Amino acid sequence: MGKTSVGAEIHEQLSAAGIQHCLIEGDNLDQAYPPPWEHGLAERNLTAMWSNYRELGYRRLIYTNTVSVRFTGRLTAAMGDDPSVTAVLLTADDDTARERLAKREIGTGLDRHVERSGLMARELERTVPSRVHRVRTDGREVPDIAAEVIALTGWIWLRP
Structure with a gap:
């Protein structure tokens, strides 16, 4: 379980709550x-997607990405409507990360992904501002993690 699983569960819980x-x-x-990072492709695609959602009346976005908490300013600027952001960094110890990656990665990529994961975790812990919420995921079930993130947003108390 990781950010994608938690994002999907947040979607399920919010859907169930209407x-x-x-x-x-x-x-x-x-x-x-x-990698097309130097072209700002992620921001350009987010601009297009959010514009389509916004046109249909959506105002709440769950955005999952490995390092997005480092770039909230660029991402919210791409959305173009000055959104309120609740930034969350999901954390896990190295053993938990390795176990999860081993379930997802096959073949020769596992060792490279484990190494990159550890380096990125330490980089994020060092560089992400304290205003970003840290949510530990070790030994926890996806629904509980998702519920904690939803509670941080305050959306469950708001209605469409």
Whole structure:
């Protein structure tokens, strides 16, 4: 379980509560090789997608991405409507991360992903501002983690 699983569960819980929202998996906005980061492709795609959702009346967005908490300013600027942001960093110890990656990664990529995961976790802990909520995921079930994140947003008390 990780950000994608938690995002999907947040979607399920908000849907069950009748809370209007949308879900965008940010990792898919610029997943290409060679990496197109220097072109701002993720932001451009988010601009287009959010514009479509906003046109249909959506005002709540669940956005999952590995490092988005480092770039909330750029991402919210891409949305173009000065959104209120509740930034959340899901955390796990190295053993938990390795166990989860081993379920997802197959073949020769596992060791590379485990190494990158550890480096990124330490980088995020060092560089992400304290205003970003940290939610531990070790030894917890996805529904409980999702409920904690929803509570941080305050959306469950609001209606569409």
